[in-house]
Amino acid sequence: MNDIVNDDAGLKHIQKMYKGLTYFDQYGGSIILFVIITIIVILICAYCFVMIHASEIRADWQNNKCKPLVMPFAGLVNAPSGTSMFDYTADNFNQCLYNIQTTIAGEALEPITFVTNALASVIKAIENQLNSIRAMFGKIRTFFKTISQEIMGRIMNVMIPLQKIIISLKDFLSKAQGVMTTGMFTAMGSYYALQALMGAIAEFIILILIAMAIVIAALWAVPLTWGAAGAMTAVFLAISVPMAIIVTFMADVLKVKPGVSIPKIKCFDKNTxxxxxxxxxxxxxxxxxxxxxxxxxxxxxxxxxxxxxxxxxxxxxxxxxxxxxxxxxxxxxxxxxxxxxxxxxxxxxxxxxxxxxxxxxxxxxxxxxxxxxxxxxxxxxxxxxxxxxxxxxxxxTQLDCGFAPNTKVRLDNGEYKNMNEIDVGDVLENNIVVYGVVKMDGTNLQEFTIILEGSEIQMGSNTAFHFNGKREMTKVHKEFYHLLTNSTFFYLRNHKFDDYNSCIDSTLEY
Missing domain, CATH: 2.170.16 (Endonuclease - Pi-scei; Chain A, domain 1)
Incomplete structure (x- = not known):
């Protein structure tokens, strides 16, 4: 009875052991053995097939060498003399793999290659058109250059005699001045009429020059009109140089000044x-x-x-x-x-x-x-x-400019005044009229000392940068002075300095 009970317990134990097993757990060894035997049989069959048809395969080797049945046995079928059977099989496998990848990659990249070729064709066409446009602009530039040279040549041919005429006119007016001075009391009416006429002509020509300057600036701004701009610049210079002589003559001799000499005043009443x-x-x-x-x-x-x-x-x-x-x-x-x-x-x-x-x-x-x-x-x-x-x-602090109070300024009558003593209406050397005086805070301005004609001149901030000589940084004065003149400049020790408005005007860029 005990033996039966023990047999049942052992059976249950065995059943329990096999209850959770999968098919592979039970027959895995057989499956693996079957797979191995199958592979061996396939290889043997393939080998036999290849070896039976070896001569046919070898005769058309280029077409047969990459077939799946032939590739493993390439070294057996067609290995060159002196080459290992395994090395040739590996080389043949690599070549076949490379050929297959090349074919697949080529077909995969055909759309990209097509698009790339199309873009290259478009870019080439654009390049050809741009070259045509450049050639056209080159012809236009050459055309304008030829015209400009012709115009400038003709202008110069006209201006040289005109300059001689102006020089002769200046000499004539100088002689006429002596005659008019002698008969001043009898010819006063004619003299004033001449003043008015010359002043009007000067103002008219100056306005024309201003208009020309605006047009020239606009022409220089466009590359296509540089030729015309050059021609008009030559005309502008040819007119402005003689005009400067005439205006200087009128200012020095006839005491006539164009109506555009003093800028508009922008100020308040003194009791404001x-x-x-x-x-x-x-x-x-x-x-x-x-x-x-x-x-x-x-x-x-x-x-x-x-x-x-x-x-x-x-x-x-x-x-x-x-x-x-x-x-x-x-x-x-x-x-x-x-x-x-x-x-x-x-x-x-x-x-x-x-x-x-x-x-x-x-x-x-x-x-x-x-x-x-x-x-x-x-x-x-x-x-x-x-x-x-x-x-x-x-x-x-960065742009204001001025001079020390004790800076000597020469008047038109030969006398000297300190800069802080100059008053509105004073006439400086070269008949320059002061229409404004400026007093500024020098506390935060840089101060420089320069040497002009053996004399020291102290000046503030960017005034010194208009001077190319030796300068030394100093700090002495808390106040600086400057002038406003009808000529926009004045002279100190035979050196030209811009007036107060230049402090800002010289930096304006718009």
Missing amino acids: KLMLKNKSLVKIKDIRIGDILLNDSVVTSVIKVTSKESIMYKLNEVLVSDSHIVFFKDKWIKVAQHPNAIKLPYYDEKYLYCLNTTDKNIIINDTIFADWDDLYGDGLTTFLSKNKLKSGNEIH
């Missing part, structure tokens, strides 16, 4: 009151450099100019010249264009006053005016950006 930060009201003629205005703007320069030829207006109880710039309804306009501006029928004050400030604004009676430099709105933003300046204050 400004409120300072400390709430005090100060007349503009009494404003000092360094004063802080109500809007925290600091006065950097005080300018005094002649009121001659200025048309005055009354705007919000402020007496101001017609061309001064004022902010009105989100834009900047001239005072004369302001709807509330009232033109004064008569104004007899000799001088007007203006300021330069750190924020480039002057606020009077809640009205915003531009300062002397006329930098405002988008123009101010562009100016600061192009000159790499951060604020209006840096316009003063």
Whole structure:
């Protein structure tokens, strides 16, 4: 009885052992053996097939060498003499694999190759068209060059006799001056008539030259019109040189000056009151450099100019010249264009006053005016950006320029005055008239000392950079002075210096 029980337990144990087995667990060895035997049989069959047909395969080896049945036995069928059977089989396999990949890759890349060839054809066509266009422009340039040379040649042929005529005319006028001086009292009426005529002619020709300069600048801006620009430049020079002689003659001899000699004055009446930060009201003629205005703007320069030829207006109880710039309804306009501006029928004050400030604004009676430099709105933003300046204050510290108070200036009568003693209306050497004087803050300006004709001259900031001689950096003066002249320049020790407006005008790029 115990044996039966033990047999049942053993049977259950055996059943439990085989219960979780898969088919592969039970017959895996047989399957592997079957697979191996099958592969061996296939290889033997393939070998037999290949060896039976070896001569046929060898006869058409190029077409048969890459067949699946032949590739494993390539070394047995057609191995060259001196080559290992296994090496040749491996080489044959690699060659067949390379040929198959080449064929497949070529077919796969055919669309890309087609697109690439099409793009190459298009680019070649564009290249041919561009070359044709370049050839056309070359012909156009040659054409304009020929025309320009012809025009310049004809102009020069005309101008040489004209220059001789002008020289003769100058000599004639010089002689006529002596005759007119002798008979001055009897020919005064004719003399004044000649003054008016010559002044009108000079002004007319200057306006023509200005118009030509604008046209020439526009032509130079377009490469296709450079030929025409060159021709017009030659005409401009041919006219302007004799005109300069005539204007110089009229200024020195006839005391006639064209009507475009002095720029428009943009200033205030001397009694105009400004409120300072400390709430005090100060007349503009009494404003000092360094004063802080109500809007925290600091006065950097005080300018005094002649009121001659200025048309005055009354705007919000402020007496101001017609061309001064004022902010009105989100834009900047001239005072004369302001709807509330009232033109004064008569104004007899000799001088007007203006300021330069750190924020480039002057606020009077809640009205915003531009300062002397006329930098405002988008123009101010562009100016600061192009000159790499951060604020209006840096316009003063980086671009303002002036001279030490004791700088000697020669007058037309041969006398000398200190720069701070020059007044509006003074006539400097070479008959240059001062129409404005400028006093500026020199605290934050660089100061240089240069030697002219054996004398030292101290000057501030970028004034020195107009001078090519030796200069030495110094720091002595807290105030600098400058001039405004009808010629836009003046002379110190026989050296030419631009007037105060050049400090900004020389850096304007828009």
